[in-house]
Amino acid sequence: MTVSPHPAVTVLAGPTAVGKGTISTYIRDNYPQVWLSVSATTRNPRPGEADGVHYFFVGPEKFGELVQDGEMLEWAIVHGQNSYGTIRSKVEEAVAAGKRVLLEIDLQGARQVKENLPEAKFVFLAPPSWDELVRRLVGRGTEAPEEQQRRLETAKLELAAESEFDVTIVNDDISRASDELVTLMGLTPNDR
Numbered sequence: 250m251t252v253s254p255h256p257a258v259t260v261l262a263g264p265t266a267v268g269k270g271t272i273s274t275y276i277r278d279n280y281p282q283v284w285l286s287v288s289a290t291t292r293n294p295r296p297g298e299a300d301g302v303h304y305f306f307v308g309p310e311k312f313g314e315l316v317q318d319g320e321m322l323e324w325a326i327v328h329g330q331n332s333y334g335t336i337r338s339k340v341e342e343a344v345a346a347g348k349r350v351l352l353e354i355d356l357q358g359a360r361q362v363k364e365n366l367p368e369a370k371f372v373f374l375a376p377p378s379w380d381e382l383v384r385r386l387v388g389r390g391t392e393a394p395e396e397q398q399r400r401l402e403t404a405k406l407e408l409a410a411e412s413e414f415d416v417t418i419v420n421d422d423i424s425r426a427s428d429e430l431v432t433l434m435g436l437t438p439n440d441r
């Protein structure tokens with residue numbers, strides 16, 4: 250059996266505030282050929298986040314229905330608080346249309362995708378250092394100190410899982426790390 254070096258689905262995971270969302274936004278802005286999955290979540294929108302662009306913002310009841318109806322490719326309660334999930338039908342449609350699909354999800358979700366879609370490529374986004382990770386989380390300023398602490402506890406577990414992934418990309422520079430990711434997906438920076 251021949252395994253394509255560039256699978257249709259790439260999973261990007263990594264600890265809180267490492268820059269997964271920033272890299273995803275860069276790719277959305279610079280690589281329209283990449284189909285970026287928009288997850289459903291029960292969390293409230295942050296300032297500047299738009300429904301259907303950054304997430305589908307749904308209530309807990311609607312989220313539960315999506316799970317019950319088998320609509321989620323994977324889902325998880327992240328940082329012990331809100332639910333997040335990837336909508337299966339949208340990913341399947343994008344794959345069927347020949348798109349390069351990128352899922353930006355947490356470690357629990359990545360593990361579920363590995364069970365269901367082992368041919369996907371699993372990319373771990375790592376910070377240049379722990380101190381820099383803390384700086385980014387605090388600097389983003391979107392969580393209260395207690396929530397930051399909770400996220401940093403989860404981050405320790407996520408960093409310990411790096412070896413479960415096919416490749417690690419260090420997010421030392423947004424455009425460099427993004428270009429490395431799209432190269433792994435079979436595109437080149439000239440494809441922008």
Ligand SMILES: Nc1ncnc2c1ncn2[C@@H]1O[C@H](COP(=O)(O)OP(=O)(O)OP(=O)(O)O)[C@@H](O)[C@H]1O
Nearest residue numbers: 264265266267268269270271385389420421422423
């Ligand atoms: N290469 C980088 N250099 C410096 N700052 C960065 C870099 N990448 C991202 N950041 C900054 O770090 C902060 C966290 O980034 P981002 O929100 O994308 O992280 P995340 O991994 O999506 O976090 P979470 O998992 O909590 O959603 C943001 O303020 C962002 O601007």
Ligand SMILES: Nc1nc2c(ncn2[C@@H]2O[C@H](COP(=O)(O)O)[C@@H](O)[C@H]2O)c(=O)[nH]1
Nearest residue numbers: 288324325327333334335353354355357358
């Ligand atoms: N398992 C999943 N995790 C997801 C999904 N979409 C996003 N995420 C992850 O949640 C955390 C927190 O995100 P935030 O936007 O509230 O800061 C982060 O690690 C995301 O990668 C998903 O569909 N499934």
